[in-house]
Amino acid sequence: MMKILLAEDEKYDREIVKHIIKENFSDKLQVYEAKNGREAIEMSESIRPDIVIMDIKMPGIDGIQALKEISASLPNVYSIILTAYDYFDFAKEAVKINVKEYLLKPFAKEEIIEKVSIGIQFVKKEQNKRKSEIEDKEKIYTLLPVLENQLSDLIINDKLIGVDYGMYLQCLNMNFINSYAMVISIKDKYDYEDACRSEKDQIKMKIGDYIKEYINRKYKCIGNYMFYEELTYFIQIENEDTEDFKNLGIDLAFNLRREIKKRFNVSIRAGLGEIYNSVEHIVESYRQATKCLVYNSDNVNIIHINDIDENMLEEKIINHNDANINLNDVKDNKIKNVNKIKLKLFDDVKNYIKENIKTELELEKVASNFGLSVYYFSRTFKEVTGTNFSxxxxxxxxxxxxxxxxxxxxxxxxxxxxxxxxxxxxxxxxxxxxxxxxxxxxxx
Incomplete structure (x- = not known):
């Protein structure tokens, strides 16, 4: 049943209108009364009327001002002005607050019935329209995970050629500008180690959903983790005001790993591909991310594709520690000089660890502090110290x-x-x- 609010300071007029409405619409409308504008505003907040009949001239807050307040919180309310004054005087203000009809005093019974009937039909039509919109949205939301899985499947299997994927991009609101792949594997330890196959599947789905929700707090992404062993995400970060997308990705993976350990007592590894600017090329980022996970180590848990080019890393560590060393000279006497630099660098690392022993010393963060990849850092740390980082x-x-x-x-x-x-x-x-x-x- 719809709700109608009648706001009129004159009791006689209010009673007449109320009687006419109850006599003709008792099965359609529940009538509420207000004696002034203030009461009308307060009552509308609690009952949320579908139709309002408002007298213009009332003491205190007048009808126009009251309708402005009511319309602010109930923009779809159907408003009818009730007044003994010339409607034209209020036309401009009435248009601003979307008043639909007006009744001039003295009013006829038939006129009230006609105006209220039109209001009921309007509200009914709007309700049906909103219901249809909600149903359409529900269908879309139900369909979105299917589209997401289909598109990510096409990317993973490199089958985009010949496919009209524009509809996927439009529905998923993705354009793959500044996008990369993150592939995650769950390590067989902690709670995951002792779980049976069905329990592992359930844990994986929960983690997969959590990761997607976590990423979507800041970026757009689509994921696929239902039918694959690994959890794959294609992440779009086009709105970030930075060119350092690599470290953005590493920081995101680092935070995800920490949160998943905290929430699920499960450990993960993440491989990250490079940034690409189209859906056609994102498959290359996926290949890179999966390649990263081939480098298996208990200590290296977040790997970016740029971190597994060992020649590049070797050059990086040399330049990082001794600007006077020429790379061509080093190649002539490579082993001797590189070992010297490694020892010098990791003496600094050891001092850093001692100075920060009270803090959370994650391998990824320490490696980043010295400008090194986690893969190179972990391998070289063990080579120099004789033990792994943890x-x-x-x-x-x-x-x-x-x-x-x-x-x-x-x-x-x-x-x-x-x-x-x-x-x-x-x-x-x-x-x-x-x-x-x-x-x-x-x-x-």
Missing amino acids: DYINKCRIDIAKELLSNGEMNVKEVCYKVGYNDPNYFSKVFKKYEGISPVNYKV
């Missing part, structure tokens, strides 16, 4: 923890936080792994 960090933290515990000035919990662990139980577990004794017993 073990080295833990060993440093445990060595510092031993010193603090021996001093006796801090309890175990305080030491735990001082050396960069957030969980005292995990700290105890790591401490015992390296020292064969718990930190509590070590302190004693």
